[in-house]
Amino acid sequence: xxxxxxxxxxxxxxxxxxxxxxxxxxxxxxxxxxxxxxxxxxxxxxxxxxxxxxxxxxxxxxxxxxxxxxxxxxxxxxxxxxxxxxxxxxxxxxxxxxxxxxxxxxxxxxxxxxxxxxxxxxxxxxxxxxxxxxxxxxxxxxxxxxxxxxxxxxxxxxxxxxxxxxxxxxxxxxxxxxxxxxxxxxxxxxxxxxxxxxxxxxxxxxxxxxxxxxxxxxxxxxxxxxxxxxxxxxxxxxxxxxxxxxxxxxxxxxxxxxxxxxxxxxxxxxxxxxxxxxxxxxxxxxxxxxxxxxxxxxxxxxxxxxxxxxxxxxxxxxxxxxxxxxxxxxxxxxxxxxxxxxxxxxxxxxxxxxxxxxxxxxx
Numbered sequence: 001x002x003x004x005x006x007x008x009x010x011x012x013x014x015x016x017x018x019x020x021x022x023x024x025x026x027x028x029x030x031x032x033x034x035x036x037x038x039x040x041x042x043x044x045x046x047x048x049x050x051x052x053x054x055x056x057x058x059x060x061x062x063x064x065x066x067x068x069x070x071x072x073x074x075x076x077x078x079x080x081x082x083x084x085x086x087x088x089x090x091x092x093x094x095x096x097x098x099x100x101x102x103x104x105x106x107x108x109x110x111x112x113x114x115x116x117x118x119x120x121x122x123x124x125x126x127x128x129x130x131x132x133x134x135x136x137x138x139x140x141x142x143x144x145x146x147x148x149x150x151x152x153x154x155x156x157x158x159x160x161x162x163x164x165x166x167x168x169x170x171x172x173x174x175x176x177x178x179x180x181x182x183x184x185x186x187x188x189x190x191x192x193x194x195x196x197x198x199x200x201x202x203x204x205x206x207x208x209x210x211x212x213x214x215x216x217x218x219x220x221x222x223x224x225x226x227x228x229x230x231x232x233x234x235x236x237x238x239x240x241x242x243x244x245x246x247x248x249x250x251x252x253x254x255x256x257x258x259x260x261x262x263x264x265x266x267x268x269x270x271x272x273x274x275x276x277x278x279x280x281x282x283x284x285x286x287x288x289x290x291x292x293x294x295x296x297x298x299x300x301x302x303x304x305x306x307x308x309x310x311x312x313x314x315x316x317x318x319x320x321x322x323x324x325x326x327x328x329x330x331x332x333x334x335x336x337x338x339x340x341x342x343x344x345x346x347x348x349x350x351x352x353x354x355x356x357x358x359x360x361x362x363x
Contacts (some may be wrong), residue, residue, distance in 0.1 A: 015049030044121030260347030
């Protein structure tokens with residue numbers, strides 16, 4: 001693996017206090033490491049690692065200039081300000097929805113950040129919420145209050161509050177493209193009825209998925225992003241931080257789902273990355289089998305300049321561009337068939353046909 005990648009992973013692990021050992025080096029360009037960290041959504045974590053490195057090793061003070069360190073600090077300060085804005089928006093939403101007897105479940109970003117040593121240093125993009133089937137009711141209420149709602153995706157609607165984008169999910173999984181996601185959505189609903197965690201923001205109660213559901217969703221969602229070229233190192237770090245916190249997971253059920261859906265090879269690869277490169281204890285990943293070969297292949301793919309399969313294709317009213325998009329997407333998927341096979345059990349051909357039909361019907 002490229003030395004720059006290895007240094008970034010080591011720095012992030014150091015910043016997360018997953019390891020007490022860091023072998024720093026002068027034979028790389030440290031500014032490139034931080035540029036890479038920004039691209040992969042882990043700049044705040046890399047900055048924490050660097051701060052710790054300087055504190056514990058005085059000889060590291062000159063690895064980057066004082067001006068560049070201030071530049072990085074400015075980025076991290078912006079992360080912290082954005083995080084507070086998002087917390088305020090979540091508070092407003094929870095307060096607004098509670099007046100209309102609507103419960104709010106927080107997905108992904110903010111809920112995941114609470115597992116981190118410094119939550120605000122884990123950048124959050126959109127705020128993802130699920131309203132227990134009340135998406136149409138809530139969107140109607142917001143529209144009457146003057147909020148513009150966008151419904152260009154069956155999976156979720158979107159709107160902005162104080163400049164922050166909100167994704168209001170109709171379902172946790174995109175059930176239109178992958179048949180298997182119908183089974184995952186059923187799992188989501190069943191686990192949601194059984195157990196959920198609570199979050200308090202300014203006296204307002206929000207919910208987040210229970211640990212068992214989080215474990216399944218993290219692996220499945222990360223796997224999907226891996227196949228379609230949208231994965232970043234931050235998603236691997238999310239998995240590592242979550243599992244290393246040793247939450248109360250029903251491992252028997254999680255392993256049953258992963259085996260039944262053919263996802264054990266991907267789980268094994270991610271667990272191996274977390275154990276071998278982030279120094280996370282193997283017993284945090286129950287039932288995994290170490291596979292360094294496939295783990296390195298996955299890591300190299302994550303760091304490569306992979307072409308992203310865009311989610312917003314041209315309209316079918318532009319047939320030439322639409323056909324070109326479908327052709328290029330199919331070719332890209334076929335070239336990455338090995339990735340598809342370690343994540344999805346179902347036929348790739350069937351998935352492509354369902355995707356084509358969806359695009360045609362929606363356009």
